[in-house]
Amino acid sequence: MPMEIDEFEEAEDEEELTTGEAIVGFLLENDENAWKRSEIAGAIDRDPNTVATNLSRLKNRDLVRHRENHWAITKDRVRLKEAIRTSNALGGLNEAFGPIVENEEDAQAWSESQPDEPHPSVVDDK
Incomplete structure:
Protein backbone atom coordinates (compact mmCIF):
# COMPACT_ATOMS: atom_id res chain seq x y z
CA MET A 1 0.00 0.00 0.00
CA PRO A 2 1.45 3.41 -0.92
CA MET A 3 2.37 6.00 1.68
CA GLU A 4 1.85 9.75 1.30
CA ILE A 5 5.19 11.46 0.61
CA ASP A 6 4.73 13.88 3.53
CA GLU A 7 4.24 10.97 5.92
CA PHE A 8 7.27 9.22 4.41
CA GLU A 9 9.50 12.27 4.90
CA GLU A 10 8.24 12.94 8.43
CA ALA A 11 8.96 9.34 9.44
CA GLU A 12 12.51 9.66 8.12
CA ASP A 13 13.07 12.92 10.02
CA GLU A 14 11.77 11.45 13.28
CA GLU A 15 14.01 8.38 13.02
CA GLU A 16 17.13 10.51 12.67
CA LEU A 17 16.54 12.55 15.82
CA THR A 18 18.33 11.67 19.01
CA THR A 19 16.21 11.61 22.15
CA GLY A 20 17.71 14.95 23.21
CA GLU A 21 16.89 16.51 19.84
CA ALA A 22 13.34 15.14 19.98
CA ILE A 23 12.86 16.56 23.49
CA VAL A 24 14.15 20.00 22.51
CA GLY A 25 12.01 19.98 19.37
CA PHE A 26 8.88 19.00 21.28
CA LEU A 27 9.41 21.54 24.07
CA LEU A 28 10.22 24.28 21.58
CA GLU A 29 7.11 23.58 19.51
CA ASN A 30 5.02 23.49 22.71
CA ASP A 31 6.69 26.28 24.67
CA GLU A 32 3.40 27.64 26.00
CA ASN A 33 3.30 24.80 28.56
CA ALA A 34 5.50 22.85 30.94
CA TRP A 35 5.31 19.08 30.63
CA LYS A 36 5.78 16.00 32.79
CA ARG A 37 8.48 13.53 31.78
CA SER A 38 5.87 10.89 30.93
CA GLU A 39 3.99 13.35 28.70
CA ILE A 40 7.19 14.22 26.84
CA ALA A 41 8.07 10.53 26.47
CA GLY A 42 4.62 9.77 25.08
CA ALA A 43 4.70 12.70 22.68
CA ILE A 44 8.07 11.74 21.20
CA ASP A 45 7.53 7.98 21.53
CA ARG A 46 10.60 7.27 23.65
CA ASP A 47 11.26 5.33 26.84
CA PRO A 48 10.50 7.51 29.91
CA ASN A 49 13.79 6.54 31.59
CA THR A 50 15.76 7.58 28.51
CA VAL A 51 13.81 10.83 28.43
CA ALA A 52 14.61 11.42 32.12
CA THR A 53 18.34 10.95 31.52
CA ASN A 54 18.27 13.30 28.56
CA LEU A 55 16.24 15.92 30.41
CA SER A 56 18.85 15.95 33.18
CA ARG A 57 21.63 16.42 30.63
CA LEU A 58 19.72 19.19 28.90
CA LYS A 59 19.11 20.88 32.25
CA ASN A 60 22.84 20.73 33.04
CA ARG A 61 23.40 22.59 29.76
CA ASP A 62 20.69 25.14 30.66
CA LEU A 63 18.61 24.15 27.64
CA VAL A 64 15.52 23.18 29.65
CA ARG A 65 13.97 24.37 32.90
CA HIS A 66 12.67 22.10 35.66
CA ARG A 67 10.13 22.82 38.40
CA GLU A 68 8.80 19.98 40.54
CA ASN A 69 7.58 17.36 38.01
CA HIS A 70 7.44 19.64 34.98
CA TRP A 71 9.88 20.57 32.24
CA ALA A 72 9.96 23.48 29.78
CA ILE A 73 12.34 24.80 27.15
CA THR A 74 14.83 27.47 28.19
CA LYS A 75 13.94 31.14 27.85
Whole structure:
Protein backbone atom coordinates (compact mmCIF):
# COMPACT_ATOMS: atom_id res chain seq x y z
CA MET A 1 0.00 0.00 0.00
CA PRO A 2 1.45 3.41 -0.92
CA MET A 3 2.37 6.00 1.68
CA GLU A 4 1.85 9.75 1.30
CA ILE A 5 5.19 11.46 0.61
CA ASP A 6 4.73 13.88 3.53
CA GLU A 7 4.24 10.97 5.92
CA PHE A 8 7.27 9.22 4.41
CA GLU A 9 9.50 12.27 4.90
CA GLU A 10 8.24 12.94 8.43
CA ALA A 11 8.96 9.34 9.44
CA GLU A 12 12.51 9.66 8.12
CA ASP A 13 13.07 12.92 10.02
CA GLU A 14 11.77 11.45 13.28
CA GLU A 15 14.01 8.38 13.02
CA GLU A 16 17.13 10.51 12.67
CA LEU A 17 16.54 12.55 15.82
CA THR A 18 18.33 11.67 19.01
CA THR A 19 16.21 11.61 22.15
CA GLY A 20 17.71 14.95 23.21
CA GLU A 21 16.89 16.51 19.84
CA ALA A 22 13.34 15.14 19.98
CA ILE A 23 12.86 16.56 23.49
CA VAL A 24 14.15 20.00 22.51
CA GLY A 25 12.01 19.98 19.37
CA PHE A 26 8.88 19.00 21.28
CA LEU A 27 9.41 21.54 24.07
CA LEU A 28 10.22 24.28 21.58
CA GLU A 29 7.11 23.58 19.51
CA ASN A 30 5.02 23.49 22.71
CA ASP A 31 6.69 26.28 24.67
CA GLU A 32 3.40 27.64 26.00
CA ASN A 33 3.30 24.80 28.56
CA ALA A 34 5.50 22.85 30.94
CA TRP A 35 5.31 19.08 30.63
CA LYS A 36 5.78 16.00 32.79
CA ARG A 37 8.48 13.53 31.78
CA SER A 38 5.87 10.89 30.93
CA GLU A 39 3.99 13.35 28.70
CA ILE A 40 7.19 14.22 26.84
CA ALA A 41 8.07 10.53 26.47
CA GLY A 42 4.62 9.77 25.08
CA ALA A 43 4.70 12.70 22.68
CA ILE A 44 8.07 11.74 21.20
CA ASP A 45 7.53 7.98 21.53
CA ARG A 46 10.60 7.27 23.65
CA ASP A 47 11.26 5.33 26.84
CA PRO A 48 10.50 7.51 29.91
CA ASN A 49 13.79 6.54 31.59
CA THR A 50 15.76 7.58 28.51
CA VAL A 51 13.81 10.83 28.43
CA ALA A 52 14.61 11.42 32.12
CA THR A 53 18.34 10.95 31.52
CA ASN A 54 18.27 13.30 28.56
CA LEU A 55 16.24 15.92 30.41
CA SER A 56 18.85 15.95 33.18
CA ARG A 57 21.63 16.42 30.63
CA LEU A 58 19.72 19.19 28.90
CA LYS A 59 19.11 20.88 32.25
CA ASN A 60 22.84 20.73 33.04
CA ARG A 61 23.40 22.59 29.76
CA ASP A 62 20.69 25.14 30.66
CA LEU A 63 18.61 24.15 27.64
CA VAL A 64 15.52 23.18 29.65
CA ARG A 65 13.97 24.37 32.90
CA HIS A 66 12.67 22.10 35.66
CA ARG A 67 10.13 22.82 38.40
CA GLU A 68 8.80 19.98 40.54
CA ASN A 69 7.58 17.36 38.01
CA HIS A 70 7.44 19.64 34.98
CA TRP A 71 9.88 20.57 32.24
CA ALA A 72 9.96 23.48 29.78
CA ILE A 73 12.34 24.80 27.15
CA THR A 74 14.83 27.47 28.19
CA LYS A 75 13.94 31.14 27.85
CA ASP A 76 17.48 31.78 26.58
CA ARG A 77 16.90 31.46 22.83
CA VAL A 78 20.46 32.55 22.00
CA ARG A 79 21.86 29.66 24.04
CA LEU A 80 19.38 27.30 22.40
CA LYS A 81 20.30 28.47 18.89
CA GLU A 82 24.00 28.00 19.62
CA ALA A 83 23.39 24.49 20.96
CA ILE A 84 21.37 23.58 17.87
CA ARG A 85 24.01 25.07 15.58
CA THR A 86 26.75 23.09 17.36
CA SER A 87 24.72 19.88 17.20
CA ASN A 88 24.09 20.37 13.48
CA ALA A 89 27.79 21.00 12.83
CA LEU A 90 28.83 17.90 14.75
CA GLY A 91 26.20 15.84 12.96
CA GLY A 92 27.57 17.00 9.62
CA LEU A 93 31.12 16.13 10.66
CA ASN A 94 30.02 12.69 11.84
CA GLU A 95 28.25 12.11 8.55
CA ALA A 96 31.26 13.23 6.51
CA PHE A 97 34.07 11.64 8.52
CA GLY A 98 32.45 9.13 10.86
CA PRO A 99 32.03 9.34 14.62
CA ILE A 100 34.94 10.19 16.91
CA VAL A 101 33.94 7.41 19.28
CA GLU A 102 33.10 4.17 17.51
CA ASN A 103 33.09 1.63 20.33
CA GLU A 104 33.21 1.17 24.10
CA GLU A 105 37.02 1.11 24.18
CA ASP A 106 37.18 4.46 22.38
CA ALA A 107 34.61 5.88 24.79
CA GLN A 108 36.62 4.70 27.79
CA ALA A 109 39.87 6.11 26.37
CA TRP A 110 38.13 9.41 25.62
CA SER A 111 36.74 9.56 29.16
CA GLU A 112 40.09 8.76 30.77
CA SER A 113 41.89 11.45 28.78
CA GLN A 114 39.68 14.24 30.10
CA PRO A 115 41.36 16.67 32.51
CA ASP A 116 40.41 16.62 36.18
CA GLU A 117 39.95 20.39 36.29
CA PRO A 118 37.78 22.49 33.97
CA HIS A 119 39.45 24.58 31.30
CA PRO A 120 40.44 28.07 32.58
CA SER A 121 38.04 29.66 30.09
CA VAL A 122 35.09 27.97 31.80
CA VAL A 123 33.58 30.21 34.45
CA ASP A 124 31.14 28.70 36.92
CA ASP A 125 28.63 31.48 37.58
CA LYS A 126 26.04 29.33 39.34
